[in-house]
Amino acid sequence: VIPSLHCLLWRQHAPQSTKEKWILKLSRSLFAKYCAAILVVSDDISKQVAELTDCKHQPIIRSFPVYRKNQFLDIDEPDENRSPFRVLFVGRIEQEKGVFDLLEIAKRFAAEGRQNIKFNLCGNGSVLDSLRLAAKQAAVDSLFVCHGHCNKQRMREMFSWAHVVIVPTRTDFREGFNKVVVEGILSGRPVVTSAVCPDLSLLKNAVVEVTPNDTKEYGNALLRLCNDRQFYEQKRQGCLEMQEQFYDISRSWGARLKYILSAIQDRGCFG
Structure with missing residues (x-):
């Protein structure tokens, strides 16, 4: 055994x-x-x-987790114009995965007049329809888009469009090693997440770590990556330095x- x-x-x-x-x-x-x-x-x-x-x-x-290099070869560099600044979530659309926390962050940005930050969520789940409805009712559905299931080609496009990847898993879920964190790094995108995802110490140069379940900290991390180009490029360089181990x-x-x-x-x- x-x-x-x-x-x-x-x-x-x-x-x-x-x-x-x-x-x-x-x-x-x-x-x-x-x-x-x-x-x-x-x-x-x-x-x-x-x-x-x-x-x-x-x-x-x-x-x-190990990947083939050709899986990420055709992913473009992030758009330097940042219009909009795109945040990507990939995973199951479930409460414990933090998707409603993302909606709260989007609502905060809208209230603050930050119309230049867009959320793309890729994946299916039991709360997909209710999440879409909540985004529409909050009038942020143009900046908070749930795409449902995406095939491999569509996911490459999503990673190409993204500036950052976010993994907001909540404390009521038992993670092991979240592969989306690695896929963000292999795509050259800084990752915003918390210690709910294990082994962040191995990935710290490419990751912005926040307190679990803290939507304010998640939002502030996204704003810093959006506003501070030097900090963003520092984390981007960290992604490039850490990629080889996953091949x-x-x-x-x-x-x-x-x-x-x-x-x-x-x-x-x-x-």
């Missing part, structure tokens, strides 16, 4: 329920004794496994799994 953990075992910024505590307690022996190795997608997950088992766990192997196939989930299976085949066990 090789558990593959793509989300945190528990939410880092919210208390555990009684049910969650019991489930975690029951899973402790799996990680401690009854698996060959543990695959994880972030160091924060590794830390939680260690905490759950009092550091008495089977070997933990870290994998990374290294030896760090992929498949390569790490193959490494574990080969070791088991050769030695009868791993570690």
